[in-house]
Amino acid sequence: MKVITLASTILLFTSLGTSSPTPEAVNGTLSLNGTLSGDLTKRDGNGAECKRRPDSSGLNYYKLTTWGPWVNDWGQGFLDNIRGECKANVYNWYFQYYENGAKGDCSFQITAQAAPWCVENAVWDASNPTGAIWGLTCVNAKE
Numbered sequence: 265m266k267v268i269t270l271a272s273t274i275l276l277f278t279s280l281g282t283s284s285p286t287p288e289a290v291n292g293t294l295s296l297n298g299t300l301s302g303d304l305t306k307r308d309g310n311g312a313e314c315k316r317r318p319d320s321s322g323l324n325y326y327k328l329t330t331w332g333p334w335v336n337d338w339g340q341g342f343l344d345n346i347r348g349e350c351k352a353n354v355y356n357w358y359f360q361y362y363e364n365g366a367k368g369d370c371s372f373q374i375t376a377q378a379a380p381w382c383v384e385n386a387v388w389d390a391s392n393p394t395g396a397i398w399g400l401t402c403v404n405a406k407e
Contacts, residue, residue, distance in 0.1 A: 311332055311397060313329045314326065314387070315328075316383070317404060322375065324373065324375070326383055330369075335368050346386040349386040355373040
């Protein structure tokens with residue numbers, strides 16, 4: 265009788281949700297080592313594209329196209345994070361929405377000594393509350 269009760273208890277706990285969830289990829293494939301490949305889309309819709317170019321004044325010019333709720337404050341949180349991450353003054357700050365507020369354009373200049381990763385980190389910091397943007401790279405622009 266004890267064996268049947270113990271076996272019933274184990275069966276009950278096993279069927280009540282102690283199994284681990286099955287991972288699933290969004291528009292991609294999940295490999296056995298846990299890496300994702302394919303076209304992946306953030307669930308929350310946050311995103312950014314970043315271009316950088318040096319100019320003759322010793323500053324780097326940045327232009328970002330943004331989308332998602334992470335910049336719904338006209339980029340003010342992003343601007344604050346640029347100052348914090350880059351430890352540099354920000355010049356010629358510009359932010360404007362288009363496509364009925366679905367996207368935004370942002371441009372600014374910071375000293376050339378500030379590494380591009382500080383802008384990339386500022387994007388991550390600013391987007392983190394609504395869904396962090398991972399893997400952004402500020403690419404060198406031709407013009």
